[in-house]
Amino acid sequence: MEVVAGKPLRVQSLAQAGLANVPSQFIQPPETRPGSWGETPDSRIPVIDLFLFDPQHSDDVRRNLRQYCSEWGAFQVRNHGVPQRLLDDMRRTGLSFFNDCPMSERSKYFCDPNSAASEGYGSRMLVKDDSVLDWRDYFDHHSLPLSRRNPTRWPDFPPNYREVVTEYSDQMNSLAQKLLGLMSKSLGLSSSCIEKAIEEVYQNITISYYPPCPQPELTLGLQAHSDIGAITLLIQDDVGGLQVLKDGKWINVQPLSDAIVVILADQTEIITNGKYRSAEHRAITNANRARLSVATFHEPAKTRKISPAAELLNNNSSLPRYREVVYGEYVSSWYTKGPEGKRNVDALLLVH
Ligand SMILES: O=C(O)CCC(=O)C(=O)O
Ligand SMILES: [Fe+2]
Numbered sequence: 001m002e003v004v005a006g007k008p009l010r011v012q013s014l015a016q017a018g019l020a021n022v023p024s025q026f027i028q029p030p031e032t033r034p035g036s037w038g039e040t041p042d043s044r045i046p047v048i049d050l051f052l053f054d055p056q057h058s059d060d061v062r063r064n065l066r067q068y069c070s071e072w073g074a075f076q077v078r079n080h081g082v083p084q085r086l087l088d089d090m091r092r093t094g095l096s097f098f099n100d101c102p103m104s105e106r107s108k109y110f111c112d113p114n115s116a117a118s119e120g121y122g123s124r125m126l127v128k129d130d131s132v133l134d135w136r137d138y139f140d141h142h143s144l145p146l147s148r149r150n151p152t153r154w155p156d157f158p159p160n161y162r163e164v165v166t167e168y169s170d171q172m173n174s175l176a177q178k179l180l181g182l183m184s185k186s187l188g189l190s191s192s193c194i195e196k197a198i199e200e201v202y203q204n205i206t207i208s209y210y211p212p213c214p215q216p217e218l219t220l221g222l223q224a225h226s227d228i229g230a231i232t233l234l235i236q237d238d239v240g241g242l243q244v245l246k247d248g249k250w251i252n253v254q255p256l257s258d259a260i261v262v263i264l265a266d267q268t269e270i271i272t273n274g275k276y277r278s279a280e281h282r283a284i285t286n287a288n289r290a291r292l293s294v295a296t297f298h299e300p301a302k303t304r305k306i307s308p309a310a311e312l313l314n315n316n317s318s319l320p321r322y323r324e325v326v327y328g329e330y331v332s333s334w335y336t337k338g339p340e341g342k343r344n345v346d347a348l349l350l351v352h
Pocket of ligand 1: 283295
């Protein structure tokens with residue numbers, strides 16, 4: 001990490017310095033650079049209309065969910081019941097922190113660079129020293145359970161920031177629960193099956209800010225990874241840059257202002273015994289416009305043991321394909337070894 005006067009430098013400050021070339025720590029090796037994987041810029045990830053959870057449409061919704069959760073691990077949802085006003089406020093408020101709040105104020109929230117996933121304003125995701133750096137700054141909020149939620153640790157610029165994040169946290173949690181219920185049912189399981197496997201939901205909200213990058217062909221906004229928890233709900237602005245890996249090709253996630261991107265994460269893959277897959281995804285950069293996304297992660301407690309759901313194994317008389325893991329151990333290994341695509345979840349696969 002670049003350090004100026006003892007303070008870590010945010011990527012946004014680097015970008016504002018008007019460099020022609022990115023510092024070497026941000027340069028990806030040739031095999032992970034965008035453009036080297038045979039992208040299909042015209043393909044799109046699927047979109048599901050949830051019809052505001054109207055039971056009349058539940059068969060269609062479940063059928064679509066089943067197909068997209070097993071083939072893609074990522075899709076967008078519309079008519080999800082979260083007010084449009086809140087999605088727009090969340091994007092606007094998040095952007096205002098990065099664009100309008102003075103750095104002297106922002107630096108009060110710098111997160112601890114030596115501990116993984118600490119709350120606050122940061123740039124570096126991994127604790128590992130030799131990894132290529134992402135062209136991204138972020139603000140991570142610990143939002144659930146309520147015992148972890150302390151809005152005084154969140155910005156109060158703009159003035160409605162804490163209020164917006166609080167409402168957003170609650171709405172995302174309720175949508176995540178509904179989706180996990182539908183996903184369980186779409187596998188022929190009781191609606192609380194996945195929810196029970198997770199037990200208490202831990203939620204983090206990460207606002208990512210990707211400054212314009214002078215060499216987008218050499219960098220990534222966020223390296224390829226699958227999310228570690230159970231389910232991620234993401235909104236983005238109109239710039240675009242999120243991509244999902246499908247059959248060896250990077251597919252763009254088209255920005256839709258009313259949609260929420262659903263990304264299945266590794267614990268769901270384990271709980272569903274691989275019937276549903278976590279999606280490998282990444283963010284690319286561009287030279288012209290800063291990009292903003294807000295990802296809301298839902299995961300189990302660190303002490304929770306995760307394994308393929310007994311109900312699923314019994315219903316299908318199948319063997320577990322993943323070994324049991326204590327979630328906290330999974331998280332530490334992810335942050336110290338790095339994601340490198342899906343290698344952490346793949347490492348739990350059992351060979352029968
Ligand atoms: O910015 C994005 O679109 C992706 C963010 C993401 O994948 C993450 O924070 O895990
Ligand atoms: Fe992610």
